[in-house]
Amino acid sequence: MSELEPIAIVGGGAWGLSTALHLHQSGYTNITVFETADSIPSRYSAAYDLNKIVRAEYEESFYTDLSLQAIEAWKDPLFGPYYHETGYIVATSGSAPAKAKKSLETALASVSKHPVFAPGIQALDSSDGFKKYAWQITGPLKGFTGYHNRLAGYAHSANALKGIFLHCATLGIKFVLGKTAGTVTELVYTGQGASRKCTGIRTADDKVHPATKTILASGAWTASLLPSLGNFVTARSWSVAHVQLTEQECDYLRGIPVINVRDLGFFFEPDPATRLFKLCPLGAGFSNTDAEGTSIPPMVRKPQPQDFIPAEDEIKLRKLLQETFPWMADRPFVDKKLCWFADTSDSEYCIDFVPESNKSVIVLSGDSGHGFKMMPIFGKWVVELLENGEQKVDRWRWKTEDERGKDWGDGVSWRIGKGRELSELIDEARRGSLNARL
Numbered sequence: 507m508s509e510l511e512p513i514a515i516v517g518g519g520a521w522g523l524s525t526a527l528h529l530h531q532s533g534y535t536n537i538t539v540f541e542t543a544d545s546i547p548s549r550y551s552a553a554y555d556l557n558k559i560v561r562a563e564y565e566e567s568f569y570t571d572l573s574l575q576a577i578e579a580w581k582d583p584l585f586g587p588y589y590h591e592t593g594y595i596v597a598t599s600g601s602a603p604a605k606a607k608k609s610l611e612t613a614l615a616s617v618s619k620h621p622v623f624a625p626g627i628q629a630l631d632s633s634d635g636f637k638k639y640a641w642q643i644t645g646p647l648k649g650f651t652g653y654h655n656r657l658a659g660y661a662h663s664a665n666a667l668k669g670i671f672l673h674c675a676t677l678g679i680k681f682v683l684g685k686t687a688g689t690v691t692e693l694v695y696t697g698q699g700a701s702r703k704c705t706g707i708r709t710a711d712d713k714v715h716p717a718t719k720t721i722l723a724s725g726a727w728t729a730s731l732l733p734s735l736g737n738f739v740t741a742r743s744w745s746v747a748h749v750q751l752t753e754q755e756c757d758y759l760r761g762i763p764v765i766n767v768r769d770l771g772f773f774f775e776p777d778p779a780t781r782l783f784k785l786c787p788l789g790a791g792f793s794n795t796d797a798e799g800t801s802i803p804p805m806v807r808k809p810q811p812q813d814f815i816p817a818e819d820e821i822k823l824r825k826l827l828q829e830t831f832p833w834m835a836d837r838p839f840v841d842k843k844l845c846w847f848a849d850t851s852d853s854e855y856c857i858d859f860v861p862e863s864n865k866s867v868i869v870l871s872g873d874s875g876h877g878f879k880m881m882p883i884f885g886k887w888v889v890e891l892l893e894n895g896e897q898k899v900d901r902w903r904w905k906t907e908d909e910r911g912k913d914w915g916d917g918v919s920w921r922i923g924k925g926r927e928l929s930e931l932i933d934e935a936r937r938g939s940l941n942a943r944l
């Protein structure tokens with residue numbers, strides 16, 4: 507493919523921006539990113555958020571090695587302003603289910619042996635041990651075990667999206683933003699059978715934008731443009747909540763490591779600009795499945811309220827605070843929301859050419875809730891795919907099996923408990939607010 511030919515990237519989130527950047531660095535000069543939000547950071551991106559964990563410990567070496575490369579790249583001057591290597595505590599509470607305990611043990615065994623991590627790993631099995639790394643903890647940490655990893659932290663994700671967007675714009679990468687001009691409604695094809703090829707995209711203002719390659723980086727929404735992806739990628743959401751701190755409270759908690767309690771949830775040092783303290787409960791998440799068994803976030807279909815978190819998640823977060831910062835445990839949660847990502851049964855990404863498109867369409871999907879940390883290096887894998895003409899990494903290939911409606915099992919360590927449907931949660935939330943009013 508000539509470097510002058512038009513490339514359309516659908517979605518200006520973490521992976522779309524990274525792809526635009528790396529394509530440009532590899533010499534491609536005719537790149538346009540289409541984004542449905544009217545500014546970047548896009549409020550629809552899974553990374554539209556104060557912070558995301560950047561850690562490299564996985565239960566196997568493939569993603570560990572990639573994440574270590576990503577952490578190095580976060581330290582580059584372009585990405586460095588958004589990266590904070592505060593350290594990372596991983597733990598389970600005294601009442602954690604066996605699965606959470608087992609996955610913690612596996613992770614600890616793997617990092618303790620790893621030559622890069624080993625010097626910075628400290629196993630923790632008493633509350634005093636934890637408090638050595640986060641002296642601000644005043645809660646009991648009843649039955650907590652875990653470890654501290656020095657080589658990890660978080661990135662300010664919304665600021666990273668904004669910074670990389672502005673950088674890309676100065677490089678001459680084009681951006682078309684907004685509900686009408688920036689929303690891609692359709693991939694435009696010519697030909698049939700073996701000669702079928704995508705020649706560009708149509709946007710909500712009915713304009714057709716020609717493209718030699720169309721790259722779908724539209725996160726949890728991608729199956730709305732590419733229905734066959736919905737056979738093995740499901741839109742899923744997790745809850746996010748915040749506590750509004752005072753200036754003193756915010757200063758007091760500055761510098762704490764990211765603390766991830768695998769059966770309850772995780773939190774970060776507070777954001778100094780907004781003084782918000784962000785928390786995420788952990789669990790199997792919530793989907794929005796239609797009659798065919800495909801889950802797509804409600805924005806595309808009927809918009810639904812998403813500015814609440816389910817009662818079960820609120821209970822987990824209150825318990826997390828009682829164990830760590832009890833003075834905060836009864837404070838109201840603000841800016842509550844459900845946040846959507848693209849999940850696969852085995853938690854593998856899908857970075858591949860779309861079948862029956864003559865290699866004219868590439869899909870970047872299946873982030874499975876662990877894709878943001880890769881932002882500095884992700885786009886390199888897309889350039890490699892484009893230049894190799896095939897996906898050489900088996901695990902990132904397009905899946906042919908229809909996995910809808912099947913039991914996805916519990917092979918993935920974070921998928922603790924049972925996933926639920928958004929419609930049930932909305933009914934519950936409505937009943938809850940009705941009961942509160944009565």
Ligand SMILES: Cc1cc2nc3c(=O)[nH]c(=O)nc-3n(C[C@H](O)[C@H](O)[C@H](O)COP(=O)(O)OP(=O)(O)OC[C@H]3O[C@@H](n4cnc5c(N)ncnc54)[C@H](O)[C@@H]3O)c2cc1C
Nearest residue numbers: 517519520521542548550552559690724725873877878879
């Ligand atoms: C609650 C939560 C916590 C997470 N925590 C972590 C973490 O700690 N560490 C980590 O590494 N990862 C984490 N993730 C995952 C991470 O956010 C995602 O992996 C990452 O954002 C995926 O990037 P993406 O570009 O594929 O999708 P997104 O960032 O979601 O971007 C997709 C973009 O496409 C746009 N779009 C969609 N449809 C269209 C259309 N038709 N036309 C134009 N534009 C469109 C959207 O507006 C959006 O901006 C978390 C995710 C969630 C939900």
